[in-house]
Amino acid sequence: xxxxxxxxxxxxxxxxxxxxxxxxxxxxxxxxxxxxxxxxxxxxxxxxxxxxxxxxxxxxxxxxxxxxxxxxxxxxxxxxxxxxxxxxxxxxxxxxxxxxxxxxxxxxxxxxxxxxxxxxxxxxxxxxxxxxxxxxxxxxxxxxxxxxxxxxxxxxxxxxxxxxxxxxxxxxxxxxxxxxxxxxxxxxxxxxxxxxxxxxxxxxxxxxxxxxxxxxxxxxxxxxxxxxxxxxxxxxxxxxxxxxxxxxxxxxxxxxxxxxxxxxxxxxxxxxxxxxxxxxxxxxxxxxxxxxxxxxxxxxxxxxxxxxxxxxxxxxxxxxxxxxxxxxxxxxxxxxxxxxxxxxxxxxxxxxxxxxxxxxxxxxxxxxxxxxxxxxxxxxxxxxxxxxxxxxxxxxxxxxxxxxxxxxxxxxxxx
Amino acid sequence: xxxxxxxxxxxxxxxxxxxxxxxxxxxxxxxxxxxxxxxxxxxxxxxxxxxxxxxxxxxxxxxxxxxxxxxxxxxxxxxxxxxxxxxxxxxxxxxxxxxxxxxxxxxxxxxxxxxxxxxxxxxxxxxxxxxxxxxxxxxxxxxxxxxxxxxxxxxxxxxxxxxxxxxxxxxxxxxxxxxxxxxxxxxxxxxxxxxxxxxxxxxxxxxxxxxxxxxxxxxxxxxxxxxxxxxxxxxxxxxxxxxxxxxxxxxxxxxxxxxxxxxxxxxxxxxxxxxxxxxxxxxxxxxxxxxxxxxxxxxxxxxxxxxxxxxxxxxxxxxxxxxxxxxxxxxxxxxxxxxxxxxxxxxxxxxxxxxxxxxxxxxxxxxxxxxxxxxxxxxxxxxxxxxxxxxxxxxxxxxxxxxxxxxxxxxxxxx
Numbered sequence: 001x002x003x004x005x006x007x008x009x010x011x012x013x014x015x016x017x018x019x020x021x022x023x024x025x026x027x028x029x030x031x032x033x034x035x036x037x038x039x040x041x042x043x044x045x046x047x048x049x050x051x052x053x054x055x056x057x058x059x060x061x062x063x064x065x066x067x068x069x070x071x072x073x074x075x076x077x078x079x080x081x082x083x084x085x086x087x088x089x090x091x092x093x094x095x096x097x098x099x100x101x102x103x104x105x106x107x108x109x110x111x112x113x114x115x116x117x118x119x120x121x122x123x124x125x126x127x128x129x130x131x132x133x134x135x136x137x138x139x140x141x142x143x144x145x146x147x148x149x150x151x152x153x154x155x156x157x158x159x160x161x162x163x164x165x166x167x168x169x170x171x172x173x174x175x176x177x178x179x180x181x182x183x184x185x186x187x188x189x190x191x192x193x194x195x196x197x198x199x200x201x202x203x204x205x206x207x208x209x210x211x212x213x214x215x216x217x218x219x220x221x222x223x224x225x226x227x228x229x230x231x232x233x234x235x236x237x238x239x240x241x242x243x244x245x246x247x248x249x250x251x252x253x254x255x256x257x258x259x260x261x262x263x264x265x266x267x268x269x270x271x272x273x274x275x276x277x278x279x280x281x282x283x284x285x286x287x288x289x290x291x292x293x294x295x296x297x298x299x300x301x302x303x304x305x306x307x308x309x310x311x312x313x314x315x316x317x318x319x320x321x322x323x324x325x326x327x328x329x330x331x332x333x334x335x336x337x338x339x340x341x342x343x344x345x346x347x348x349x350x351x352x353x354x355x356x357x358x359x360x361x362x363x364x365x366x367x368x369x370x371x372x373x374x375x376x377x378x379x380x381x382x383x384x385x386x387x388x389x390x391x392x393x394x395x396x397x398x399x400x401x402x403x404x405x406x407x408x409x410x411x412x413x414x415x
Numbered sequence: 416x417x418x419x420x421x422x423x424x425x426x427x428x429x430x431x432x433x434x435x436x437x438x439x440x441x442x443x444x445x446x447x448x449x450x451x452x453x454x455x456x457x458x459x460x461x462x463x464x465x466x467x468x469x470x471x472x473x474x475x476x477x478x479x480x481x482x483x484x485x486x487x488x489x490x491x492x493x494x495x496x497x498x499x500x501x502x503x504x505x506x507x508x509x510x511x512x513x514x515x516x517x518x519x520x521x522x523x524x525x526x527x528x529x530x531x532x533x534x535x536x537x538x539x540x541x542x543x544x545x546x547x548x549x550x551x552x553x554x555x556x557x558x559x560x561x562x563x564x565x566x567x568x569x570x571x572x573x574x575x576x577x578x579x580x581x582x583x584x585x586x587x588x589x590x591x592x593x594x595x596x597x598x599x600x601x602x603x604x605x606x607x608x609x610x611x612x613x614x615x616x617x618x619x620x621x622x623x624x625x626x627x628x629x630x631x632x633x634x635x636x637x638x639x640x641x642x643x644x645x646x647x648x649x650x651x652x653x654x655x656x657x658x659x660x661x662x663x664x665x666x667x668x669x670x671x672x673x674x675x676x677x678x679x680x681x682x683x684x685x686x687x688x689x690x691x692x693x694x695x696x697x698x699x700x701x702x703x704x705x706x707x708x709x710x711x712x713x714x715x716x717x718x719x720x721x722x723x724x725x726x727x728x729x730x731x732x733x734x735x736x737x738x739x740x741x742x743x744x745x746x747x748x749x750x751x752x753x754x755x756x757x758x759x760x761x762x763x764x765x766x767x768x769x770x771x772x773x774x775x776x777x778x779x780x781x782x783x784x785x786x787x788x789x790x791x792x793x794x795x796x797x798x799x800x801x802x803x804x805x806x807x808x809x810x811x812x813x814x815x816x817x818x819x820x821x822x823x824x825x826x827x828x829x830x
Contacts, residue, residue, distance in 0.1 A: 154594065164758075176751055212580055285605065334594075335651070
């Protein structure tokens with residue numbers, strides 16, 4: 001497929017992608033958007049030009065909105081049809097390609113656009129579904145010989161996180177203060193976190209509301225998932241390690257999480273499906289699934305100090321996930337817990353076997369024992385003030401590339 | 416103070432209370448409401464009659480709403496003024512008392528009204544702030560000699576819960592299914608929860624949005640708290656005990672929580688202030704506070720089997736709380752975590768020293784070892800299908816009673 005919008009071969013936003021987001025166009029105007037190459041398209045105005053007129057189920061201009069929630073609540077039949085329509089419209093020789101008025105009014109160069117949070121997030125859950133990450137953490141903090149806890153291979157362990165502090169890429173994050181207990185101290189102390197970390201994750205977004213008591217099976221799960229973003233689950237390790245027993249992470253996490261602005265649909269990711277790691281022991285029936293439910297998505301983390309260049313510090317892949325999205329959603333709802341449109345379900349840190357594929361500073365530096373060397377020869381055990389962490393992700397196969405762009409966040413000093 | 420609306424001396428909804436809720440009046444009409452005795456008052460229509468005209472900051476009829484969020488976001492100066500105005504209007508001899516047209520249109524007998532969730536809850540946090548409860552759980556599941564974990568007396572331990580499944584009193588709760596690992600089994604099993612429990616809690620509701628990076632001090636906290644409800648944190652003990660390490664409770668809790676429909680303001684509770692238990696060791700500076708920050712609120716739990724009468728199974732009191740609301744909110748935000756209007760912050764199970772004051776079946780029966788005997792001579796280790804759990808709460812002092820009414824929920828069989 002060739003688009004009349006030209007873009008680099010290395011662009012994440014090829015004609016095969018067609019992601020969705022929410023953009024501020026110019027100074028003030030906000031609407032739902034898609035992107036191809038470095039061009040961002042105002043879907044609300046495109047709707048007004050009649051390009052979606054015959055799409056069944058799309059009867060209002062729900063692109064005139066500050067979030068994608070209304071759009072994605074329409075469900076797969078509509079959101080897939082809109083994506084396919086956009087793909088057609090962006091092809092060489094399409095009706096739109098000759099409609100200079102619509103192009104002039106709907107198409108914006110990337111640098112005239114600012115991205116917002118793509119969805120309102122009613123509920124946020126964080127899983128813990130990478131076996132390599134769970135094993136690394138278990139080795140460091142518990143028993144190296146029995147790193148995985150007994151439940152880990154039987155269910156996708158997860159916990160509820162803080163929805164209010166999920167922000168879009170580009171939002172600065174203030175270093176949290178809190179209570180910590182240094183290993184050599186008798187009493188806890190208060191101050192700025194000294195072990196600030198990122199966690200390389202991906203998150204999926206749900207497109208429906210369910211009733212309490214209703215479950216979503218592994219077979220139904222993909223119909224309930226609109227798409228995915230890259231997710232940085234910022235973590236204050238020293239706050240977390242003191243607070244987290246027995247009820248889990250709290251202030252060590254809830255000061256902020258960052259997401260990439262473009263939601264890549266499951267349809268766009270379909271060609272990058274791959275098998276999951278073998279699950280042994282066999283899982284209970286409600287966690288069984290058919291077909292390839294994992295995705296081969298390359299993930300990279302870069303650290304950029306103030307006034308410095310980026311250093312690639314991790315290369316991981318979503319395909320390492322032990323538990324897949326269908327299992328996560330089936331598990332989350334098997335007890336009747338209701339889900340809501342826009343809910344975000346994050347994977348947990350995505351680490352591979354290779355130490356260069358670990359998805360957090362905690363693992364990359366092994367609790368600070370092996371500092372990372374940056375391009376400018378500085379060392380990092382954890383993240384310092386004014387460092388920017390950038391995560392990028394893309395899938396590539398047979399010359400087709402579909403990517404997420406990036407999620408970037410800069411750490412400001414504690415206030 | 417005497418109201419022109421007559422009510423029993425034992426009513427929770429005296430002229431000193433004036434709580435806020437959201438009611439369905441008749442078949443369909445929904446509006447914000449208050450209650451005195453057994454009379455529920457439609458505030459939206461009362462607003463239209465001009466009774467709030469001169470209240471500064473109240474410029475729209477925000478009582479025409481499905482939640483209290485817009486009202487409580489106006490902040491204490493407005494919400495307190497509205498409450499005081501209502502108190503005046505309900506006194507004998509008031510202008511309203513002679514306004515038969517307004518009374519006819521705004522006042523509904525209780526049995527013509529159905530209560531809804533009082534607020535939309537953007538975020539829900541559950542604390543663990545009763546020392547007796549934490550000690551009981553620690554004795555049962557960890558080490559009787561070191562029941563409290565090392566962090567417990569240094570910070571109000573808490574975790575994020577599920578906002579989507581908080582429902583109003585009267586909503587049936589379906590017994591959750593899930594994964595459990597019986598003590599004598601090698602592998603986990605799947606099925607309906609066998610150890611269904613309640614947790615007697617109270618929750619406070621926040622009236623403001625803060626920015627990320629902003630903190631609320633213990634001195635500022637009460638201005639940010641609109642009021643309180645009784646909160647039943649339903650818990651599936653067998654699901655919880657298998658899943659909860661290392662990231663905390665998840666499916667054992669998120670299938671449902673129930674709240675009482677009337678939000679009692681901190682102003683109404685003011686006369687029931689009392690000192691907290693002494694905190695030793697001394698807490699860090701950001702957790703210190705001045706004055707009496709606890710409240711003397713009697714709490715009761717009743718269990719009613721299908722076609723049976725209620726049995727009083729627990730009598731506790733909110734004043735047992737080791738950590739108070741001001742400390743909880745200061746802790747929650749000391750790292751810059753932002754709060755949102757309508758957020759619910761629950762206390763954790765409220766147990767006293769006396770075994771009859773324990774706030775859960777887990778503690779009352781000591782993990783099922785000492786079953787409770789009901790009025791109809793049945794026994795209960797945990798909650799059975801078609802049992803209804805009813806929690807009631809009220810404060811009483813010098814002849815003044817201010818109460819919460821009740822939160823009731825019936826357990827339906829697993830589906």
